[in-house]
Amino acid sequence: MVTRLIYCSNNEKVVIEDVAAGNGAIENLKELGIYPKDEVFITKNIESKGPIHIKKNEKNVVIGRKLAEKVLVNSFLEQVLPLSQIKIGDKVEVVKMNSDGEIRYRLLDMGLIKGVMLKMIRTAPLGDPIEVEMSGFNLTLRLNEAKSILVKPVEIEKNKRKKFSIFS
C-alpha cells in the first residue's frame, strides 16, 4: 500500500513511489541519491520527531522530517500509529482507542470505535488542536488526546501542492 515514509517503522523495507510536493523536493531527494522505484531500508524513525535514517545499497542517507513527510513509499506492512501523527488530508481507520476516563466515554458516545474511518482535516493555526472528519460530522481533539487513538492509514493525500494550499 502507498503510504508516507514517516508512517513506516524501523527495520522496514519500502519502495520509493513519489514525492507529494513540488519539483524542488524531488530534486532534493535526488541529490541525496534517492530516486523513485528505489528500494530502501529504514534504520531509524523516532516517533513524531527528528530526521529519518534510511539505507540504500548499504549507503546511509538521512532525510529531514519535513521532506520525509512528503515522500510516498510502497510498504508491505500495515502501519499502526497514533492519530496525532497523521498528516492533513490522510484517511485512517481506527484500530484501538486507549483513552481513559471522561474522554474515553465522550469518544465512545460520539461513535469513535474500532473500524471507524477518520480523515484529518486540519490543525488549528497554532498547531493544536486538530480537526478530524468522522462519518457525518467534524470533531476536534487536542494532540495529546489524539495520541491514545491508534489508527492505520488507508488512503494518503497524494496531491502535490494544491492550488490554494494556504487555505487548508
Place this chain on the structure above:
Amino acid sequence: MKKINGKNLAYFLDNETVPKPKIEKPKQILVALAGNPNCGKTSLFNKLVGANQRVGNWAGVTVERFEGSTFHRDYLIKIIDLPGTYSLTTYSPEEIVARNFIVEEKPDVVINVVDSTNLERNFFLTTQLIDIQANLIVALNMMDEVEDKKTQIDIGHLENLLGIHTIPTSAVKGTGIEELLDHVVDLYTNKIVTKHNKLVFSDLSEHFIERISEILKTDEELSAKYVPRWLAIKLLVNDKDIYGLIHGRPIWIKIHQILEEAIRRVKIEQNTDPEMLLKEERHSFIRGAIRETVKFKPKIKRTTTEIIDSLLINRITGLPIFALFMWLIFQVTFRLGEMPMNLIENLFTALSNFIVQIIPEGIGRSILVDGVIAGVGGVLVFLPNIMILFLSLSFLEGTGYMARAAFVIDKVMHKFGLHGKSFIPMITGFGCSVPAFMATRTLKSESDRITTLLVIPFMSCGAKFPVYVLVAGTFFDQNSAGNVLFGIYLLGVVIALISARLMKSILFKDISEPFVMELPPYRMPTFKTLMFQMWFRASQYLRKAGTIILFVSVLIWVASNFPKSESVEKLYITKIENVKQNVNLSDEQKLQKITKLESKKNSLQLENSAVGIAGKFIEPIVRPLGFDWKLGLSIVTGIAAKEIIVSTMGTLYSLGSDSGNTDALREKLLASDKYNKAVAISFLVFILLYIPCFAASIVFHREAGSWKWTAFYAVYTMSVAWLISFVAYNIAGLFLL
C-alpha cells in the same frame, strides 16, 4: 441473523406489540425533549412553546432547566427541554440530569430530537432511549437540510426498524410541528403505541444480558421501578450510578459473579471488555440501520461549511480573523453600549433633579435620590452591555463560529489550564466583569467555569480606567504614564494566567475538560432565537441579580451617610450661618466660603460614617502598602463601584462641588507629602487586582452557585491585591524615590 465481518452478530429488533387499553386520562401531558447538542432541539422547543417558557436550575447542578407549555387539542402539554447530550451515561451533569428525568420522573412522552443530517451519531442516544423503554417519538429535525443535500430517508422503513413513530420536522421552517403534537396526544391517549422494540446484541452479549436480567427480575422493588434489561446493560458497561443502586442489594452477589464471568469470556472470545463490546455492537447496529434506510447522494462539491472553514480557520488567516471577531464583539458591546448607557445615566440624573425640586430636603429625599434612584440606575446601566454581548454571543454560537473560536485559541488557553472557550469571557472582562461572569455559561465543565470566573476580576474593567488616569497622570510625566498604564493592564493578564494555572493544578488537580467537541456546520440563526436569547439573559440579570444589587446599593448609601455626627452638623450649620450673616463679605465671597464649609462638612461626615470607620479600621492593614486612611477609604467605597473611587477622593480632599475636577484633585494629591510614585504604583496595582464591584460580585455568586466559591473569590482577590501591591510598593520604593 446477519453476519458482519464474519462475526455472528444479531441485529434484529424484536417487535413485541403490547396493545394498551383506551382509558380516560387527565388532559395534561408531560413531555421531555431529548437530543444531541446542535440538533436544533432548542429551536424546536421555542417553536413548540413560543414565549411561554420559564427557566430554572436543575436541583444540585448548574445546568439550566427550560420548561414551557402549549395547548393542543384540549390537552395541556408541558414540555421540559432536557440538556443536549450525546449519551445517557453519567459522565457529565447534563447527562445525569437528562437520564434521571427520564428514568425517575417517567414523562408521559419523550420526544427524541434527531439531526437528520447526522443520523449515525444521533441514533446512539435513540437506542439508549429505546433501552429505557421510554414512550418515544422521534423528531427527524433539520429535514430541510436533508432535502437540500438530496439525501433520501426511508421513514417508513425506519419506523419499522425502531418501532417508533418518526416525524420529519424543521424547526427553522416550522414544518412538522402540528404533526408532532398530534402524535404526542395520540401516543398519550393510546391511539397509537410505541412498540418497545429491543435492540438485540450479539449472542455473547445477549447471554449475559439475559442472565443478569433474570436475577434482577427477582428483586421486585427494583424491577417495578426500572427496566431490568436496561439495568443489566448498564451494569455490563460499568455504569457507576447503577452499580451504586444495586451493589448493596442481596442479588448483587449473584450478579457480581456473572459480571466477572462476562469480563473473562469477552476477553477470551473477543479480546476486549464488555463495555467496549456493547458500545461497538450498538454502533454497528446503527450503521446497519442507516445503510438500510438512508440513501446518501455522493458528495462531489465542497460543502459551504468546508469553504467557510477554509477561509476562517486556516493556518494563516485563522488567528487574525479570530482577533478581528473578538475585537468586534468587544467594540460593539462597550462602544455601542455606551450610548444607551449614557442615556440611562442622564435619564436617572434628570429624574433625581426633578425629585430634588419637588420634595423638600431631608433624609427621605436623600434615601430616594441617592439610595433608590441611584441604585436602580446602577442596575439598569449594565443592561446595554449585557444585551449586546449576549446578542453577539448567541450569534457566534448559533452560526457555529463559537466552537471554531475555541478551536483556534485553545492551544494558548490550555497552556494555562483553561479551555479555548474561556477566552471570550476573559476579554469581556476588560469591559466589565458583570457580562464577563455571565458569559462563562458557555463553558460546560465546572472546573473550567469556576477557574475562568475566578480569574476574570484580574482583567482590568473599564470602570477602573479613570482611577488609573488620575493616579498615573498625577505622579508620572506624560511619557511614562502611558507605560505605567500599559504595565498595569499587562500585570492583570499575567496574574490572571498564573492564577488559572495555579487553580487548575491545586484546586482542580489538573482535571481538564477534553477538547472533544463537534464543529457543527455553519448555520444562520433565526432572528427570533437571537432576540429571545438576548432578552432572556437580560431578564435573568434583572430578576436574579438586579434586585440584590439594588438592595446592596441602598445599604451602601446608608453605610456612607450614617451614623451622622450631630455635633459636626451643628458646628458647620452655625459656621455657615455666620458666613451668611457676615456683612463684610460680597455675595460671591460668601458663596465660596459656604461651598468650602459644606465640602469640609461632607468630608467629616463621610469620615464619621460606617464606611469611614471601616476605612480607618483597615488603615493598619493598608499601611504596609503605603496607603493612608484616605486611600484606604477610597478602596472601601470602590467595593461598591469603581466609579466612586475618584469621587470619594474628591470628597475626602474637600473639593466640594469641585469633586469632578480632577485637576484640583491632582494638585491636592501632589501637595501631600504622604504620597509618592511608589505609593501611586502600589495604589494602582491594588485597584487593578482587588475584588470587583458589588454588582459583579453578586453576578459572580449567581454563576458560581455556592457561597464557598464566593468566599474564596473575595479572599483570593483581596489577598492577591495586597500581596502584589506590597511587593510593588517595596520594589518601586527602591527605584523610584
